[in-house]
Amino acid sequence: MPIDSSLPYDAANIFARILRGELPCKTVLETEHSLAFHDINPLAPIHVLVIPRGAYVSWDDFSAKASDPEIADFVRAVGEVARMTRASAQGYRLLANTGKRGGQEVAHLHVHVFGGAPLGPMLAK
Ligand code: DGP
Numbered sequence: 001m002p003i004d005s006s007l008p009y010d011a012a013n014i015f016a017r018i019l020r021g022e023l024p025c026k027t028v029l030e031t032e033h034s035l036a037f038h039d040i041n042p043l044a045p046i047h048v049l050v051i052p053r054g055a056y057v058s059w060d061d062f063s064a065k066a067s068d069p070e071i072a073d074f075v076r077a078v079g080e081v082a083r084m085t086r087a088s089a090q091g092y093r094l095l096a097n098t099g100k101r102g103g104q105e106v107a108h109l110h111v112h113v114f115g116g117a118p119l120g121p122m123l124a125k
Contacts, residue, residue, distance in 0.1 A: 003107045005058035005099035015051050015108035029081055033073035036081045036113075045116030046087045050078045056109045059096045078111050087115025093122075 010016075017023045018037070025037035028048050039047040052074050056062040062071070082088040092115035097104040 002100045002103050002105060005060055005104055007057065007107065009055045009057050010107055013107045015106055015110060019053055029077055029084060031073050031077050033070045034077035036077060044114040044119065046085045046114065048081050048085060048113045049110045050081055050113060051108055051110045057107050058098045058104060058109050060098055062109045078113065081113050085115065087113055093119050
């Protein structure tokens with residue numbers, strides 16, 4: 001069920017639990033303000049999630065409230081993941097589902113990094 005990204009941050013969400021070490025993940029990259037790990041249900045040969053360590057519901061929330069160092073770290077982490085996984089070698093896709101209509105299911109900002117195969121059209125009509 002997609003979430004409403006205008007809701008207050010819920011510290012019980014799955015990614016908050018991963019950040020606290022309460023749930024495991026397959027880590028790809030750790031930085032001061034960000035964490036990247038493999039998606040539990042990969043939709044492409046490379047499917048990594050990049051999340052900020054801070055408590056931000058969505059891209060909307062993060063872009064409005066995060067500090068410049070957090071934003072810089074996060075953007076660099078996404079790029080670093082694309083290079084580390086070799087997704088960048090042949091092209092890749094970034095996706096940040098945001099809010100109900102955007103299909104966001106976990107209420108902690110995450111950017112999907114997809115790669116490793118031709119990814120097809122952006123959206124199905
Ligand atoms: P979205 O629909 O954009 O909110 O994507 C949520 C993604 O999170 C989805 O691709 C599956 C992934 N996911 C959900 N639970 C877990 C988990 O416990 N561990 C990991 N690694 N990924 C998860």
